[in-house]
Amino acid sequence: MSDNLFAPTAIIEAEKKVFLEKLIQKGGPELHEYETFTSIVNNLDPSQVDQLRELLAPMLNENTLIGYGLKKPFGYPGDFNLINNIYDFHVNGNKEYQNWDIFFQNQAGAVAVRNRKEYFLNYCNDLAAKKEKDINVLILGSGPATDVYEFLDSKPEKHISFDLIDFDQNAIDFSRRQNEKFNGQISYNRINVLRFKPFKVYDLIWSAGLFDYFRDKHFIFLIKKYINFLADEGDYIISNFSTENPTRRLMEVLSEWYLNHRSKEDLLRIAGEAGIGERYVTVETEPLGVNLFLRIKREAD
Ligand SMILES: C[S@@+](CC[C@H](N)C(=O)[O-])C[C@H]1O[C@@H](n2cnc3c(N)ncnc32)[C@H](O)[C@@H]1O
Numbered sequence: 001m002s003d004n005l006f007a008p009t010a011i012i013e014a015e016k017k018v019f020l021e022k023l024i025q026k027g028g029p030e031l032h033e034y035e036t037f038t039s040i041v042n043n044l045d046p047s048q049v050d051q052l053r054e055l056l057a058p059m060l061n062e063n064t065l066i067g068y069g070l071k072k073p074f075g076y077p078g079d080f081n082l083i084n085n086i087y088d089f090h091v092n093g094n095k096e097y098q099n100w101d102i103f104f105q106n107q108a109g110a111v112a113v114r115n116r117k118e119y120f121l122n123y124c125n126d127l128a129a130k131k132e133k134d135i136n137v138l139i140l141g142s143g144p145a146t147d148v149y150e151f152l153d154s155k156p157e158k159h160i161s162f163d164l165i166d167f168d169q170n171a172i173d174f175s176r177r178q179n180e181k182f183n184g185q186i187s188y189n190r191i192n193v194l195r196f197k198p199f200k201v202y203d204l205i206w207s208a209g210l211f212d213y214f215r216d217k218h219f220i221f222l223i224k225k226y227i228n229f230l231a232d233e234g235d236y237i238i239s240n241f242s243t244e245n246p247t248r249r250l251m252e253v254l255s256e257w258y259l260n261h262r263s264k265e266d267l268l269r270i271a272g273e274a275g276i277g278e279r280y281v282t283v284e285t286e287p288l289g290v291n292l293f294l295r296i297k298r299e300a301d
Contacts, residue, residue: 028099
């Protein structure tokens with residue numbers, strides 16, 4: 001019988017165990033310990049994942065953002081509540097968990113989520129300044145719609161309306177409550193983006209934190225489907241986590257949060273496979289380069 005069938009489980013070294021136990025006692029790593037903790041997770045042998053989770057069990061529950069990610073109370077990773085907590089820089093006030101949340105909020109992945117909201121706000125501000133009437137925006141996978149709230153709250157623009165699509169009723173309810181004072185300008189649609197049928201054209205079709213969950217086949221299908229509903233001079237902008245995301249292993253090992261990370265070249269190839277000519281396509285990024293934006297422009301005929 002081959003030895004490989006029963007590859008031995010590597011034990012987490014005693015020194016690392018002591019370090020991890022100390023982190024649990026003090027409610028998470030302090031700034032000077034981030035590098036050591038991240039390096040333990042990034043270099044973990046796959047056979048050590050269960051041991052690591054056992055050692056960190058006291059914090060791997062809904063009291064921390066990392067634990068919430070693992071428990072997935074709404075059944076899927078990256079739900080509206082977690083995303084909204086990233087936007088709000090939520091930190092548990094209890095010392096047992098506090099440093100874990102501060103650590104999570106300072107990771108590149110969380111910063112990039114906040115940065116992509118800024119990208120959206122900047123884009124909407126430019127659009128509202130450029131076009132004086134009847135701006136229509138479609139959002140695929142709208143989640144908490146905190147981005148929409150912040151835009152309308154900072155600068156009440158009466159000539160812009162948002163159609164939100166999300167398949168989770170809890171996300172729809174949350175976004176509706178959050179945006180109550182702007183409800184005349186927002187429509188809420190509980191439906192799968194694969195099945196929604198728009199009945200108008202849009203100046204912006206925006207999707208953040210959704211296409212990373214799709215394989216190329218569905219990504220391409222959704223480009224082909226919605227490109228037909230872009231107004232002349234409109235943009236279809238799709239965010240996707242980059243293959244350069246330094247938080248990837250932390251998300252996977254601690255929160256079982258798996259995404260289809262893509263490079264700039266992957267996004268350009270996908271746009272090409274969806275039949276979009278090169279001159280209509282650019283890939284942009286937020287300041288960290290962790291969230292990429294595939295931007296497809298529709299030129300006037
Ligand atoms: C990670 S959140 C991002 C939310 C928001 N776009 C943001 O960036 O703040 C992804 C959202 O997409 C929704 N979603 C996932 N798959 C979907 C699908 N096939 N159709 C519609 N909504 C979907 C989820 O319910 C969730 O609210």
